[in-house]
Amino acid sequence: MVLLSVQLFLGRFHPLIVHLPVGFLLLAVILQLTGCIPRYRSIRSAVPLSLLTGCASAIMACITGYLLSLDGDYNPETLSVHMWLGIFTAIVSFIAWLISIHTISFKAMHLKSLNVFALAMLVLITAAGHYGGTLTHGSGYISTDIVFEKPKEKKQITNAEEALVFEDIVYPILQNKCGNCHNNNKKKGRLSMETLASLKKGGKHGAVITEGKPLESELIKRVLLDPADEKFMPTDGKPPLTGEETAIIQWWIESQMSGEDKKLALASPPSNIKEYILHYLGAGTAASSSTTENAATSISAPPVTDDVLAQLNNEGFVIKQISYDPDLLDITLPSTEGISNADKIKLLEPVKSNILWLNVSGNKVTDDQLAIINTFSNLQRLRLDKTPVTDAGIRRLADLSSLESINLCYTKITEACLADLSNMKSLQSVYTWGTPVKETKPGGEKSHLKIVSGESSNIAIKP
Amino acid sequence: MHDHHHEPPFDPMNRDLAQVKKQLDRRTFLTKTSLGLGAVALGTLLGRSSLFGKTNASATPLEEGVTNTVFPNYLPKAKRIVYLFQSGGPSQLELFDYKPGLEKYQAQDLPASIRGNQRLTGMSAEQSVFPVASSIFKFQQYGECKAWVSELMPYTAQVVDDLCFVKSMNTDAINHDPATTFFQSGNQIAGRPSIGAWLSYGLGSDNENLPTFIVLVSKNGSGQPLMARLWSNGFLPSRHQGVEFRSGKDPVLYLGNPEGYDGKDRRQMLDYLKNLNQLQADTYGDPEINTRISQYEMAYRMQTSVPEVTDMSNEPDWVYDMYGADSRDPGTFAANCLLARRLLEKDVKFVQLYHQGWDHHGGLPGGIKEQCRKTDQASAALVKDLKQRGLLEDTLVVWGGEFGRTVYSQGKLSADNYGRDHHPRCFTMWMAGAGVKPGFTYGETDDFGYNIVKDPVHVHDFHATLLHLFGIDHEKLVYRYQGRRFRLTDVSGHVVKDILT
Numbered sequence: 019m020v021l022l023s024v025q026l027f028l029g030r031f032h033p034l035i036v037h038l039p040v041g042f043l044l045l046a047v048i049l050q051l052t053g054c055i056p057r058y059r060s061i062r063s064a065v066p067l068s069l070l071t072g073c074a075s076a077i078m079a080c081i082t083g084y085l086l087s088l089d090g091d092y093n094p095e096t097l098s099v100h101m102w103l104g105i106f107t108a109i110v111s112f113i114a115w116l117i118s119i120h121t122i123s124f125k126a127m128h129l130k131s132l133n134v135f136a137l138a139m140l141v142l143i144t145a146a147g148h149y150g151g152t153l154t155h156g157s158g159y160i161s162t163d164i165v166f167e168k169p170k171e172k173k174q175i176t177n178a179e180e181a182l183v184f185e186d187i188v189y190p191i192l193q194n195k196c197g198n199c200h201n202n203n204k205k206k207g208r209l210s211m212e213t214l215a216s217l218k219k220g221g222k223h224g225a226v227i228t229e230g231k232p233l234e235s236e237l238i239k240r241v242l243l244d245p246a247d248e249k250f251m252p253t254d255g256k257p258p259l260t261g262e263e264t265a266i267i268q269w270w271i272e273s274q275m276s277g278e279d280k281k282l283a284l285a286s287p288p289s290n291i292k293e294y295i296l297h298y299l300g301a302g303t304a305a306s307s308s309t310t311e312n313a314a315t316s317i318s319a320p321p322v323t324d325d326v327l328a329q330l331n332n333e334g335f336v337i338k339q340i341s342y343d344p345d346l347l348d349i350t351l352p353s354t355e356g357i358s359n360a361d362k363i364k365l366l367e368p369v370k371s372n373i374l375w376l377n378v379s380g381n382k383v384t385d386d387q388l389a390i391i392n393t394f395s396n397l398q399r400l401r402l403d404k405t406p407v408t409d410a411g412i413r414r415l416a417d418l419s420s421l422e423s424i425n426l427c428y429t430k431i432t433e434a435c436l437a438d439l440s441n442m443k444s445l446q447s448v449y450t451w452g453t454p455v456k457e458t459k460p461g462g463e464k465s466h467l468k469i470v471s472g473e474s475s476n477i478a479i480k481p
Numbered sequence: 482m483h484d485h486h487h488e489p490p491f492d493p494m495n496r497d498l499a500q501v502k503k504q505l506d507r508r509t510f511l512t513k514t515s516l517g518l519g520a521v522a523l524g525t526l527l528g529r530s531s532l533f534g535k536t537n538a539s540a541t542p543l544e545e546g547v548t549n550t551v552f553p554n555y556l557p558k559a560k561r562i563v564y565l566f567q568s569g570g571p572s573q574l575e576l577f578d579y580k581p582g583l584e585k586y587q588a589q590d591l592p593a594s595i596r597g598n599q600r601l602t603g604m605s606a607e608q609s610v611f612p613v614a615s616s617i618f619k620f621q622q623y624g625e626c627k628a629w630v631s632e633l634m635p636y637t638a639q640v641v642d643d644l645c646f647v648k649s650m651n652t653d654a655i656n657h658d659p660a661t662t663f664f665q666s667g668n669q670i671a672g673r674p675s676i677g678a679w680l681s682y683g684l685g686s687d688n689e690n691l692p693t694f695i696v697l698v699s700k701n702g703s704g705q706p707l708m709a710r711l712w713s714n715g716f717l718p719s720r721h722q723g724v725e726f727r728s729g730k731d732p733v734l735y736l737g738n739p740e741g742y743d744g745k746d747r748r749q750m751l752d753y754l755k756n757l758n759q760l761q762a763d764t765y766g767d768p769e770i771n772t773r774i775s776q777y778e779m780a781y782r783m784q785t786s787v788p789e790v791t792d793m794s795n796e797p798d799w800v801y802d803m804y805g806a807d808s809r810d811p812g813t814f815a816a817n818c819l820l821a822r823r824l825l826e827k828d829v830k831f832v833q834l835y836h837q838g839w840d841h842h843g844g845l846p847g848g849i850k851e852q853c854r855k856t857d858q859a860s861a862a863l864v865k866d867l868k869q870r871g872l873l874e875d876t877l878v879v880w881g882g883e884f885g886r887t888v889y890s891q892g893k894l895s896a897d898n899y900g901r902d903h904h905p906r907c908f909t910m911w912m913a914g915a916g917v918k919p920g921f922t923y924g925e926t927d928d929f930g931y932n933i934v935k936d937p938v939h940v941h942d943f944h945a946t947l948l949h950l951f952g953i954d955h956e957k958l959v960y961r962y963q964g965r966r967f968r969l970t971d972v973s974g975h976v977v978k979d980i981l982t
C-alpha cells in the first residue's frame with residue numbers, strides 16, 4: 019500500500035467535525051444566557067462540560083481545517099479570514115471554559131464576564147460559519163434572489179439575433195452547470211470560470227480549452243465521458259450539460275473563440291446550432307419559443323367563463339378548447355337522427371368571437387341561422403356538409419373575413435355561389451363533393467382558392 | 482318510509498369500513514397537504530406564469546395533481562390521426578426510394594465505405610459477400626410534384642400530390658419487436674404508453690360515445706407478431722389504452738342484449754354499480770376504479786354507437802370499388818381502412834391500423850407484390866375519400882413500418898429473386914393531411930439507399946412532429962411515474978418544421 023495523502027484524508031473530515039463546536043458552543047451560550055433568569059440558574063452547571071467539548075472539537079476543527087486548506091483550491095483571502103475566526107473561536111472558548119471552572123477569573127465578577135464571552139463566541143461562530151459557507155458554496159449561495167425575481171440582474175434576451183455569443187449564451191451555460199465549483203472562491207482543480215480570462219488560463223493540469231479544437235479540449239472531453247467515469251464533469255451527480263449545451267460550446271470553441279464576442283446574427287451558426295441556441299434562449303427567457311409558433315396570439319377574443327362552457331355543454335355542444343390565451347374554441351353540434359339541433363346555433367352568441375372551428379354538419383341549418391354564424395368573426399373552419407343550405411345562404415356569410423375552409427358537401431348549392439365565395443379573401447378550400455359544383459379555380463390560376471369536389475360526385479349517393 | 486328505495490345515498494354502514502375511512506382521513510390529510518405543496522412546486526417548475534392562474538375546468542383531460550399544463554400548447558392543425566402501420570419493415574428500395582444507379586453495381590459486394598460501422602442482424606452478418614441488389618420493379622414519376630413511385634403502388638402513385646414523403650427516417654432498433662415498440666411508444670423496451678394513449682391523456686375525447694383510441698389489425702396476418710402492449714397505456718391510467726376492434730364481422734362482441742333480457746333496467750343497474758364502485762374509489766382512491774366506472778359507461782354508450790358505425794349497409798357500391806374488392810371482406814386491410822374512415826368521421830381521435838407481412842428476408846419480389854396488392858389501393862382510397870369529404874385538412878394520415886431494408890441481398894441473389902435484411906439507418910414513410918406539406922419530399926439517402934445524406938428524421942423527431950401537429954409541445958406532455966417525469970420523446974426529439982405547412 020502506498021501512502022498518498024494522509025493530510026488530505028484527515029482534512030476532508032473538516033466539514034464533518036466543524037459542526038460539533040458550532041453545536042456544543044451554541045448550547046453553552048444558550049445555557050449560560052438562560053441562566054441569567056434566577057429560576058433557571060441551576061442549568062448553568064452544564065456550561066463547563068459544553069464549553070469543554072466545544073473547545074476540544076473546535077481545536078480538532080482547526081487542525082483538520084488547516085490540513086484541508088493545504089489542498090489550495092480556495093480563495094486565499096476568504097480562507098485566511100475563515101481560519102483566523104476559527105482559531106479565535108477555539109481560543110475564546112478555551113478561556114471561557116477556564117473561567118467556567120473557576121480556574122481563572124476576571125476580578126470578582128467572573129460569572130458576568132462569562133456572559134460577555136458567550137456573546138463574543140456567538141459572533142465569532144456566526145462569522146466563521148459564514149466565511150466557511152462562502153468557501154464551499156460560493157458567495158451569494160443564500161440570497162433573496164432565489165425567492166424574488168431580481169429584475170435587473172438577469173439580462174432579458176428579447177431578440178436572439180442581438181445576443182452576444184459568449185456573454186449571453188456560452189457564459190450562462192458554464193455558470194449554470196460548472197460555476198458552482200469553478201469560481202473565484204472555490205477553484206476546484208484550480209480552475210475558475212468566473213471570467214473568460216480565468217477560463218482560458220485553465221487549472222491545475224493546464225489549459226482546459228484548445229482553441230479551434232473542441233474535441234481536444236479537456237473541458238469538452240470531460241463532459242463527453244461516460245457519466246460513470248471518475249473524471250466525468252459535472253461530478254458527483256450534479257446536473258450534466260445537455261446535448262444541446264455541449265454542441266453550442268463545441269461550436270463556440272471551434273469557430274468563435276479566437277475572435278471578439280460577436281452578436282449571434284454575425285456569428286452565423288449552422289442551422290442546427292442556431293436551433294439549439296434559440297431553444298436555449300427560449301427556455302431561459304419569458305418570451306418562450308412557443309409564442310413565436312403560436313398562431314393563436316394574433317387573434318383577439320374575450321375570455322370565456324367556465325359557466326358559459328358548461329351551459330353549452332349541457333345543451334349538447336361538444337366543445338374543445340384549442341387555445342387558452344386567448345380562449346379559442348372548436349365546437350361541434352352533433353346531429354341526432356330525425357331531430358334538427360340547428361335552433362341551438364343562436365346559443366353560441368356569447369362566445370361568438372371565440373369560435374375558431376365550427377361543425378354543424380348534418381343539422382337542418384336555415385339561412386337565418388347562417389346569418390348568426392356570419393357574426394362569428396374569428397371563424398376559420400366551417401363545416402356545413404349535409405345541411406340544406408343554398409346559394410342564398412352562402413351570401414349571408416360574407417362577413418367571415420378569417421374563414422379559411424368551408425365544407426359544403428351534400429348541400430343544395432350551385433355554381434352560382436362561387437362568385438360569393440371567391441370574394442372571401444382568406445378562403446382557401448371549399449369542399450363541394452355531392453353538389454353540382456366542379457373542381458375549378460374560380461379566382462384564376464393565381465388564387466389561393468381551391469375547390470375540392472372529389473371524383474365520385476357524379477354517382478348518386480345517399481349521404 | 483321510502484317509497485323509492487333508490488333515494489338514500491350509499492354510506493359505509495359497516496363498522497370496519499367506517500374505521501378504515503377514519504384512518505384514511507388522517508392519512509389523506511397528510512398526503513393531500515404534502516402533495517398539494519408538491520403540486521405547487523411542480524407548477525412553478527413547469528413554468529406556469531402564475532401559480533394560481535386561470536384554470537379551465539371545461540377542458541381538463543389531465544389527471545389531478547399530475548401537471549398544471551393545459552393542452553394544446555398552441556393552435557393545433559390536426560384533430561385526428563389514422564396511422565397505417567406496415568409491420569415487418571417494407572422495403573424502401575422497392576417502393577419509393579428510387580436508386581437508378583444501383584444497376585451498375587448489381588451483384589457486386591457493397592463497398593465497406595458505404596457499410597461503415599452499421600451493425601447487422603445475425604441473419605446476414607455472417608455472409609461472405611453483400612451483393613448489391615437493385616430493385617427489379619420499374620419506377621416512374623407521378624403528379625405535379627414528380628414523386629418517384631414504383632409500379633407496385635399504382636394507386637398510391639395517383640395521390641402523391643397529397644402526400645409528404647420522408648425518405649430519411651431512421652431508428653435505433655434493428656429487430657422487429659424493439660423497433661415496433663420504439664415507434665409506438667418512444668422506447669425500445671415495452672412498458673411506456675403508446676402514442677395514442679399519450680394523445681388521449683393530453684387532449685381527451687372528441688366523441689364520448691366511442692373510445693378515443695381504436696386499434697384495427699388486418700385479419701389472417703402472419704409474420705412478426707403484434708402484441709396488445711403496442712397500444713398499451715403504460716403507466717397512464719388504463720382508460721387511455723387502445724381499444725382493439727376484432728377483425729371480422731362483429732368488431733365488438735356482446736353489444737346485443739342476451740336472450741330473454743330487454744335491457745330496460747340496465748341504466749338503473751349501472752347507476753347502482755357506479756355507486757358501489759364510487760364507494761370503493763372514495764375509500765381507496767385507486768384510479769383504476771375510476772377507469773372501471775368510465776369503461777362500464779363507455780360500454781353502455783357503445784351499445785348504440787358501435788353498431789351504428791360498423792353497419793356498412795349504407796356504404797354505396799362505388800365506395801367498395803374505390804377501396805378495392807377486399808373491402809367487402811370484414812377484417813382485411815381494405816375493410817379496416819373503410820372502417821377507419823367511418824370512425825374518423827365520428828371524431829375518433831386516433832385510429833391505429835396494423836398490417837403484417839412486410840418482412841421479406843427472402844423471396845422479396847413475390848412477397849412485396851402480394852402485400853402491395855392488399856394495401857396499396859385502400860391506403861390511397863382512404864386519402865382520397867378523406868379529402869373529398871373535407872376531412873383531410875384536419876386528419877393526419879401516416880403510412881410506414883418500423884425500419885427499412887438493406888440494399889444488399891440477404892442470401893442468394895438471382896435475376897428475379899432476392900431478399901433484404903433489416904435496415905434501421907434509412908427508410909421511407911409518408912404522411913398526408915393536417916398541417917403537413919402536400920406533394921413534398923423530405924430527406925435524401927445516398928446512391929445506395931444505405932445512408933442518409935440530408936435531413937435525417939429520427940423516430941423521436943417523428944413523435945415530436947406528430948404531437949406538434951396536435952398543438953402539443955412534446956417537452957410539456959409529461960407524466961410523473963416512479964420518481965421521474967416521462968415523455969413520449971424521452972429526452973430527445975425535434976419538430977421537423979420543414980415539412981409543416
